[in-house]
Amino acid sequence: MKIYSLSKIAIVLSVLLIFILLGALWRVSAVPQTSLIVQDEQFFEVKPGANMTSVLRELAEKEVIEPSFWQSVWIKSNPKLANIQQGWYQLSIGMTLLNFVQKLHVGHVVEHKITLVEGFTVWQWLEQMAATGDIIIDVSYDHDAFEYQFTPLSKHHQMTIREGYFAPDTYAYAHQAKASDILFAAYAKQRQQLKALMSEFTLPKFIHNEHELLTLASIVEKETGTAKERPIIAGVFLSRLAKNMRLQTDPTIIYGIGPSFNGDITYADLRAKTPYNTYRINGLTPTPIANPSLASIKAVLAPEQTDALYFVARGDGTHEFSKTLAAHNKAVKKYQLTKP
Known part of the structure; x- marks a missing residue:
């Protein structure tokens, strides 16, 4: 009678243990299919030195x-998933x-992408970057020195850089x-491009x-409205x-005024002798x-040979080129001074 009772208890315990194990297995197997509680797209950073335990806790x-508790059991039962890489990850609905x-x-x-627009200054690019909301701005512009400085946030903070490079x-x-x-x-990339170009072209005279x-090249870039005119505009300046x-x-002149330029060049701007007023300085x-495009750099290296010394915008993105000042003044009157 006693032996029978012990056997019966052992059977009950065994069955109970099986149910417990099955329940545990069910709970563990359900963990990976748990949906994240996310209302919209958001980002999560895995910091250096983090592991899956700390990630789950965060x-x-x-x-x-x-x-x-079962999340930790699931991770421990799948050790290969414990190896994680740092960085930012996107959490999505579902x-x-x-x-x-x-x-x-x-x-x-x-991973995001940004297009740094041809012919923009670095300060304009910084405005582009700031507008994304996902780039840390660690560069500032010193208008007095016409150079950019890196803040201590940057690993390059001891360096200064200039436009165009x-x-x-x-x-x-x-x-x-x-x-x-x-x-x-x-x-x-600019250094790589220049190295390739200088192996193919020689610098023009002057x-x-x-x-x-x-x-x-940057001046050509800013003056060009139609791509096909780049070589001739380069030829005129040369x-x-x-x-x-x-x-x-x-x-x-506009670059010399800097980010405060309001869209209008005044007579005083034209007369001011600044390092960037090419109406007052030589060369x-x-x-x-x-920051010039590759096409503008190539235009300076392979300019169109021309007798033209002047050009004026027609208002449609193209220019009227002239050999003499008299012809240029006539074109200015036609395209600039007689606008409705």
Whole structure:
């Protein structure tokens, strides 16, 4: 009778244990299919040194998941998923915990893209970057010195940079990237482009180095409304340099005024003798006035041979080119002074 009772108890305990194990297995197997509590798209940072335990704890603190003992059991039973990579990750509506953990395991971090527009200044690019809301601005512009400085946030904070040395293009960047890192990618691309160009072309007469090449290319960029006119505009400016004529180009004045320019060049602006007023100074400006496109750099290296020394905008993006001042004045009267 006693033996029978012990056997019966053992059977009951065994069955109970099986049910407990099945329940545990069910709870563990349900963990990866748990939906994250996300109302809209949001981002989550896995910091350096974080592990899955700390990530789960932070997700619970942010109320993205309900804290559960079984989550830790699931991770421990899948050790390969414990290897995660730092960075920013996107949390989406309908995403499961398994989806999220798999992203962390393969390092599927958030990647954005930004197009640094041809002919823009770095300060205009910084405005573009700030508008995204996902780039840390660690660069400031010193208008008095016409140069850019990196804040202590940047690993390049001991450096200063000048306009024109960055290649306009579309760049990929991580969420919460620093502006300086994007700029240095553009700087590296510009160096690569210049190296390739200088192996193919020689500098034109009166352009003595890469700095002057970028400076004139930036002026060509700002004066060009139609791409096909770049080589002839470059040819006009090179001809003026050859004849010791002032470049007399409005975009240089605008750059000298800086971010405060309101859209109107005044008579006082034209008369002011500043380093960037090519109506008052001889030769090129001290620095580029924008970040030129590859096409504008090539236009300076391979300009169109022309007798024209003047040009005026027709108002449709193209220009009227003239060989003499008299012809130019006539074109100015036609296209600029007789506007309705």
